[in-house]
Amino acid sequence: MPKARVRVIDLETAGNGATDVCEIGWQDVVFDEDGRWTVNEERGACLVNPGRPIAAETMAIHHILDEQVADAPFWKDVAPSILRPDGGVAALAAHRAAFEQRYCTPRLSGGAPWICTWKCALRVWPDLTRFSNQMLRYQRRPEGLVHELGLPAHRAMPDAYVTAHHLRDLLNTASIEQLLQWTTEPGLLPRVPSGPDRGKSWDRLGTDALRDYLRDRDADIRFSAQSELARRGENGEANADKPAQGSFL
Incomplete structure (x- = not known):
């Protein structure tokens, strides 16, 4: 090698x-x-x-x-x-x-x-x-x-x-x-890192919750939610790679 x-x-x-x-x-x-x-x-x-x-x-x-x-x-x-x-x-x-x-x-x-x-x-x-x-x-x-x-x-x-x-x-x-x-690729987080679903694995979330995370400002969260939707054979929103609002940082 x-x-x-x-x-x-x-x-x-x-x-x-x-x-x-x-x-x-x-x-x-x-x-x-x-x-x-x-x-x-x-x-x-x-x-x-x-x-x-x-x-x-x-x-x-x-x-x-x-x-x-x-x-x-x-x-x-x-x-x-x-x-x-x-x-x-x-x-x-x-x-x-x-x-x-x-x-x-x-x-x-x-x-x-x-x-x-x-x-x-x-x-x-x-x-x-x-x-x-x-x-x-x-x-x-x-x-x-x-x-x-x-x-x-x-x-x-x-x-x-x-x-x-x-x-x-x-x-x-x-x-x-x-x-x-x-x-x-972005980080594939094994669990939701924060918020009301903190600590839950993505497969425990319903489809609507996962779609909500597609609008998160964190690319790793969006990617992880999208990956779970893809595993289920479901499509995310067309603009899932974009946050709902710009970063203030």
Whole structure:
């Protein structure tokens, strides 16, 4: 298998600007000679100078200080070598990959496809109660995950290391092509996430309720309701892919 490596990426940021990365971490998952995907020893992290002060709101999450990144390289200088390692990658991956993709643009990544472990976990482990990176860690207890290497949480390398164990198990359950396909679609939520139907699986809802959810502003909710209607052989509204009103955000 060519390029039998998926590189998991995790970013910590200074804020929400286009170049606000202050740390990147990575962990490789490789296809071994036994025909299984495994987490190998190729991992690391690099501090990045975001070019501006780190916001207190994000500093409170990752605890990276301005003085620690003052002499670090800028994002455009450090990203390509990490996102495009020698030998290439079959894909890049992240938990809720849309966040990392905001910063790891095709120009920096070489156009590599992405796997979102959050979207794929919804499909493969729908019976779990929550799907954050750390909740998956403690609900699933992935084999071989060294507890100390996954700490502290909310730092780039430990989080990438934890995500890589979810990715390994996903790749050993479904094909890489399937994971890539799921990533291109909205999240298929196993249960209604909020409101009066919170916690109910979609198959417990009546058709009218499902059609109401087709007008939700959340794309994952609309997609999940539409998928249940399709499973029943029913069509949704023609404009089901559009929310009833625009976002105020």
